[in-house]
Amino acid sequence: MKFTSIKGTKDILPGESHRWQYVEQTIRTVMHTFNYREIRTPAFEETALFARGIGELTDIVGKQMYTFQDRGGTSLTLKPEMTASVIRAYIQHNLGEQQPLVKLYYCAPMFRQERPQAGRLRQFHQFGAEAIGGQVASIDAETIALSLEIYRKLGIKPITLKINSVGCEVCRPPYKEKFKKYLQHVYNKLSEESKQRFDQNPLRILDSKDATDQTLTQNAPLMKDHLCKECDRHFAQLQSHLTTLQIPFIVDGRIVRGLDYYTKTAYEIISSELGSQDALAGGGRYDLLVEELGGKSTPAVGFAAGIERLLMVMEKQKVKTNNELMPLLYIASADDRGKHWALEQAMQLRRAGISCEVDLLNRSLKAQMRDADRQKALYVIVVGESELAQKKISLKEMSSGTERSISLNDLMTELEKIHTGI
RNA sequence: GUGUCCAUAGUUCAGCUGGUUAGAACGCCAGGUUGUGGCCCUGGAGGUCGAGGGUUCGAGUCCCUCUGGACACCCCA
Numbered sequence: 001m002k003f004t005s006i007k008g009t010k011d012i013l014p015g016e017s018h019r020w021q022y023v024e025q026t027i028r029t030v031m032h033t034f035n036y037r038e039i040r041t042p043a044f045e046e047t048a049l050f051a052r053g054i055g056e057l058t059d060i061v062g063k064q065m066y067t068f069q070d071r072g073g074t075s076l077t078l079k080p081e082m083t084a085s086v087i088r089a090y091i092q093h094n095l096g097e098q099q100p101l102v103k104l105y106y107c108a109p110m111f112r113q114e115r116p117q118a119g120r121l122r123q124f125h126q127f128g129a130e131a132i133g134g135q136v137a138s139i140d141a142e143t144i145a146l147s148l149e150i151y152r153k154l155g156i157k158p159i160t161l162k163i164n165s166v167g168c169e170v171c172r173p174p175y176k177e178k179f180k181k182y183l184q185h186v187y188n189k190l191s192e193e194s195k196q197r198f199d200q201n202p203l204r205i206l207d208s209k210d211a212t213d214q215t216l217t218q219n220a221p222l223m224k225d226h227l228c229k230e231c232d233r234h235f236a237q238l239q240s241h242l243t244t245l246q247i248p249f250i251v252d253g254r255i256v257r258g259l260d261y262y263t264k265t266a267y268e269i270i271s272s273e274l275g276s277q278d279a280l281a282g283g284g285r286y287d288l289l290v291e292e293l294g295g296k297s298t299p300a301v302g303f304a305a306g307i308e309r310l311l312m313v314m315e316k317q318k319v320k321t322n323n324e325l326m327p328l329l330y331i332a333s334a335d336d337r338g339k340h341w342a343l344e345q346a347m348q349l350r351r352a353g354i355s356c357e358v359d360l361l362n363r364s365l366k367a368q369m370r371d372a373d374r375q376k377a378l379y380v381i382v383v384g385e386s387e388l389a390q391k392k393i394s395l396k397e398m399s400s401g402t403e404r405s406i407s408l409n410d411l412m413t414e415l416e417k418i419h420t421g422i
Numbered sequence: 423g424u425g426u427c428c429a430u431a432g433u434u435c436a437g438c439u440g441g442u443u444a445g446a447a448c449g450c451c452a453g454g455u456u457g458u459g460g461c462c463c464u465g466g467a468g469g470u471c472g473a474g475g476g477u478u479c480g481a482g483u484c485c486c487u488c489u490g491g492a493c494a495c496c497c498c499a
Contacts, residue, residue, distance in 0.1 A: 063497090083499080116492090193496070258498055334457050366452095374459085380459080
């Protein structure tokens with residue numbers, strides 16, 4: 001094969017694209033009911049935007065982004081996440097000047113340059129929401145409710161919400177020291193990976209998959225128990241809001257975010273149906289990012305969720321989605337006159353919003369019938385000299401095989417009647 | 423970046439320790455029914471066995487390299 005889709009990318013073929021449409025439509029509907037408005041940003045940005053937003057020294061920026069130089073020598077990067085782009089647009093267009101709280105959502109492809117694995121492709125799709133301009137915990141609760149509502153509406157069931165607070169620039173640094181001190185005396189027993197983490201991102205040791213690491217950190221101090229007054233109050237309020245909204249949650253002090261700009265709320269939505277990549281959605285508060293990217297200090301909170309993983313769960317749970325739209329009518333033709341008529345009639349029907357198909361391969365009637373069956377057309381008519389002469393056709397319902405004779409002139413109104421009945 | 427497994431018709435797969443012309447099912451095309459789908463019957467098309475190199479009288483089968491895929495690690499947006 002000469003050309004194939006490149007590593008880690010996938011074609012979404014007709015057999016499954018309707019599922020995507022269904023999911024996207026549901027996302028848009030729910031986002032609208034929460035009064036989030038869509039934002040679309042370019043597929044790529046200046047590399048520096050993500051480097052600044054995510055952190056220059058992280059692995060993500062160092063080796064996991066799709067980065068390239070354009071002809072002018074500028075370093076560009078295909079967006080690995082939306083938050084940085086959304087905030088960039090928020091600052092660039094002064095959206096905060098128009099209203100104090102800006103609620104935005106998106107649903108778009110993202111890119112990462114990594115070895116693909118289950119639920120993690122190089123081009124993947126995420127939806128998400130960002131609420132920029134408020135520090136009140138009810139906004140955090142709203143974004144959580146929003147993401148859960150989308151899953152509820154889609155009908156996927158056993159999912160777990162885990163929440164945590166990662167503190168702020170006041171309480172996190174001293175906690176971090178305390179945590180490192182705690183681990184210092186067991187340093188040698190840590191896994192090789194965790195020894196690495198100890199210097200780079202020690203808190204990550206908390207969600208290590210290594211069994212020994214897990215035992216070693218069993219009684220380690222957790223951020224949620226060392227929050228400053230403000231963060232502690234915020235976290236308590238969040239929990240109270242979730243309870244009010246009757247949203248079950250688990251406080252999990254081991255949830256860690258990889259990026260420094262996160263503050264206070266951090267949460268994950270997990271599905272046990274997935275493999276090693278089991279997070280359906282993740283989010284949290286990032287009160288420092290807007291300022292970090294050059295705007296004025298503005299609190300914000302949001303989440304991002306993977307669509308591929310969502311579809312995997314729906315597939316596993318055999319969740320019912322919409323059916324693919326099929327043609328209402330297949331016009332089979334018995335001879336040349338019939339073919340001419342079919343082409344012309346199809347055009348009129350299509351203008352009237354009725355989906356129909358005609359024989360475009362000059363095939364035998366039997367082949368046309370087989371095709372109508374395969375295309376899952378609801379109705380079939382066969383047109384030839386005699387029908388046109390008598391101005392009568394028989395309208396055949398494919399599912400039952402029953403036919404009824406109608407006047408040619410009534411075809412359009414008859415089909416419209418059926419069409420509105422579906 | 424690391425590790426494990428995998429690669430044969432359109433699809434899912436079979437092909438025993440190397441041995442003639444590489445098979446099946448489903449799908450596709452046509453006919454049985456000269457104007458009616460599904461079920462059935464008959465026939466047909468479709469493969470440089472992922473690519474390149476090596477061992478051998480002989481390689482789909484053994485060895486090496488590469489490419490691609492799956493899963494996991496690292497990382498996690």
